[in-house]
Amino acid sequence: MEYAIVDAAASPQIANVLGGYATSGIAWPLFEHQPEASSADVGPWLIQLNGDGWVRRWLLNLEARPGRVCWVTSDEPVGAVIEHLQARLEVRLSDGGLALFRFWDGRALYRVWTVMTREQKRAFMAPFLRWSVWLQGQQWQLDRDVVEKS
Numbered sequence: 001m002e003y004a005i006v007d008a009a010a011s012p013q014i015a016n017v018l019g020g021y022a023t024s025g026i027a028w029p030l031f032e033h034q035p036e037a038s039s040a041d042v043g044p045w046l047i048q049l050n051g052d053g054w055v056r057r058w059l060l061n062l063e064a065r066p067g068r069v070c071w072v073t074s075d076e077p078v079g080a081v082i083e084h085l086q087a088r089l090e091v092r093l094s095d096g097g098l099a100l101f102r103f104w105d106g107r108a109l110y111r112v113w114t115v116m117t118r119e120q121k122r123a124f125m126a127p128f129l130r131w132s133v134w135l136q137g138q139q140w141q142l143d144r145d146v147v148e149k150s
Contacts, residue, residue: 002049003072004059005104009042010068018045026050030085044104046082063134067105070133084127106133121147
């Protein structure tokens, strides 16, 4: 199944659109049931791509601005994908503190990816076949098979 992760903090209109898709059962706020739940509407959302051309066009327009959209493919059920992503919202820092990991923003993921261990990369990619985002005018793509072989 194909999904997009969308940063609703980028614009109030994004949260409004995603809220409509949530009532249709194809969009889920990742901050829901998390410590950040009070900001769920303006946090990252997972949206299931179901062939609706309007949704894809809307996402492609959003993608023109950095950090708003990333694309993922998974063969796992949507509940498992949500659970996996929610489990990675916070990372433990070397001083023992916690920080929000903005993995849905490709700029942040790209920087963190370069310092992650092989095991961390494999764990991050576990349910995903592919993860891609546009960075500086180019597509940056992570492929689970490549990560597994590295």
